[in-house]
Amino acid sequence: MNDSNQNRFLKLRDVALDGRATQEEIRELESIAKASPERLREFAEAAAIHGELCLLGIEAREQQRTANPVTRETKGSRTWRSITWAMALASSVLVATALWNRNANPADPNETFAVLETTVECLWQTSTVPLAEGQRLGVGHLRLASGFASLRFDNETQLDLEGPADLQILDPMHCRLASGTAVVTVRDGLRGFVVDTPTGRLTDQGTSFGVSVKSDGASVVEVFDGRVDLEVRETGETRSLTQQTSAWLLSQQILSPNEYRLPSTNDARRLTQIFTSQGDGGDVWIQRDPENRKGPEDLLLVKKSDELIEFDRQILLRFDFRGLADQPIERAALQLTAVPSGIGFASRTPDSTFSVYGRSLPNEATPLSPDTVRWLDLETETSGWSLVDRFVIPKGSQSESHTIESASLNDLVNQHRSDIIELVIVRDTPETMGGGLVHAFASSRHESIPGPTLRVWQ
CATH class of the missing domain: 2.60.120.1440 (Jelly Rolls)
Structure with missing residues (x-):
């Protein structure tokens, strides 16, 4: 999903739900939302929550007006306009949402x-x-x-x-x-x-x-x-x-089968596995607000919120490639194992898209720990980060193995196969309902599940 489009979508969504969007902005929002099933779901959920909150506000003001007849209603018209904008646009996009998300009206769980x-x-x-x-x-x-x-x-x-x-x-x-x-x-x-x-x-x-x-x-x-x-x-x-x-x-x-290149059957003979626990490697999760950082250290936590951004989390991985045979790498794959974090509710989190960014480091690097790392704003960061790949975790999935493999990852490890490589994992899909799931992967410190692994074939 294009990051600039996503940022524009979020801005237009908020303006529309607040009742301040122009007709041109509404048309632009419809166009961006209908181009992505994920954005359709995001907007429908946000519109429903916004409408409920607006109605609660109207009820509260009505009770206050009844109790105190001289109190003037100053925001009623704007509130109703906000609800009208939200419901009208939600109605138009929900038709398209239903075409992709057949589970919008799930079957009776008892049926x-x-x-x-x-x-x-x-x-x-x-x-x-x-x-x-x-x-x-x-x-x-x-x-x-x-x-x-x-x-x-x-x-x-x-x-x-x-x-x-x-x-x-x-x-x-x-x-x-x-x-x-x-x-x-x-x-x-x-x-x-x-x-x-x-x-x-x-x-x-x-x-x-x-x-x-x-x-x-x-x-x-x-x-x-x-x-x-x-x-x-x-x-x-x-x-x-x-x-x-x-x-x-x-x-x-x-x-077609003729266009797709199957992995070589001899890959296992040339396989090298590099772990974050090797050499000067490491893994850590970072919270946007370090003062509120709380969570298990044997897991790697990642989260994105629309409102409580101080609780956003991202993952930083470091792999030490020094000592690897100086031969071209034909194939590279990042292996992650998802585990339940015990934080938040999976039912309140949609299918989630994650992005992986990578860069190389000098030979000497500060050891990774919660005290030595800072939040990375990848929209403004200029220290050599580039997008490696994206992957999706379906709603409700918390215990699966995920393999990230792309031409960009191959290029990164080939260009820096004698260096230290860092990867950052962020969640692109925001939490819009509150109480959403914090996704987690096993770290190198987990007692029973393998931590992040880079597998390379030479």
Whole structure:
């Protein structure tokens, strides 16, 4: 997501909700918001909260006026105008929001609409639905460590899950596959069954297809019969696949099998893993207001708020590449493991986009600690930071492994493979509802989960 567009969106949103936007600004806000599903959701949530707060203010003033008849209402017209602006624009964008976010009106959590039909040598991890054959299923989360499970929906859609896999059932026509492999077969005449992946969306148009989500979030889709429509989450690019065709659904584009370069099968022989605990490396989380810094030190915390910005957090990682063989690096990947922070509520935090920035350091660097680092304002920072990649953590996901891999990361480590490299992780998606989740990753000090790791292949 373009940072300048996001900043402009936030400014226009606040002006519109306050009732001070011109018609030209309203049109610009509509254009920017409708270009991004995330911004649509952000605005809809902010408009709803703003409207509630305005109504509470009106009720309070009405009570005061009734108790004291000589009190004049001085802000009523502006408040109602603010509500009108917010509700009118929210109504226009919610139509577009519904097209992307099929979960805007989630199914009743007590309703069942599928059955766990078959299980073969299944080893389940923590899940939120019954896991015995024949059990009725509704909205829920299935984590299959190994084995095979077959789900049959009441609309006769069959979904076969191959472990290891992570699947969320959102409603009778909508699932989210965070990792692993699924094969979906839809009965004749049914259209619109949706499978979301970390990089995009698959919409069935009467077909049978398979999708496999790899460790880096990329998805390979193969259509066995009929047609499937693909959409890239970040860019909105679309493509239709028909019988006996396949494609890679990536974070920025859709590629045919001939266009996509698979990692070499010999990568493991040339793999070197660099940890933040090695040499002069390190990892630390930074709070915008250090006086209020509180939180576990075995985790790396990251958060962005619209209002309470003093509690914003970002992560600084340092990797010492000195001593690495002086050979070109063919591939580099940053590995992070998300863990629950215990701070805030996941249900009040939408799908969240994170950005990773990188730079190199001189051979001598101050050791990393909460006392030696300062908040980095990457919009104004001029010390060589450049964007490496972005990734998305779906709403509710707190315990997954994330791999960040891009051409920009490759270029950075290749240019500075004998130096110290720093990476900063920030959350682009702000908290708009209050009480939102503080995302966390395991640090090098965690007693049982691996900390940040840079894997390089030479």
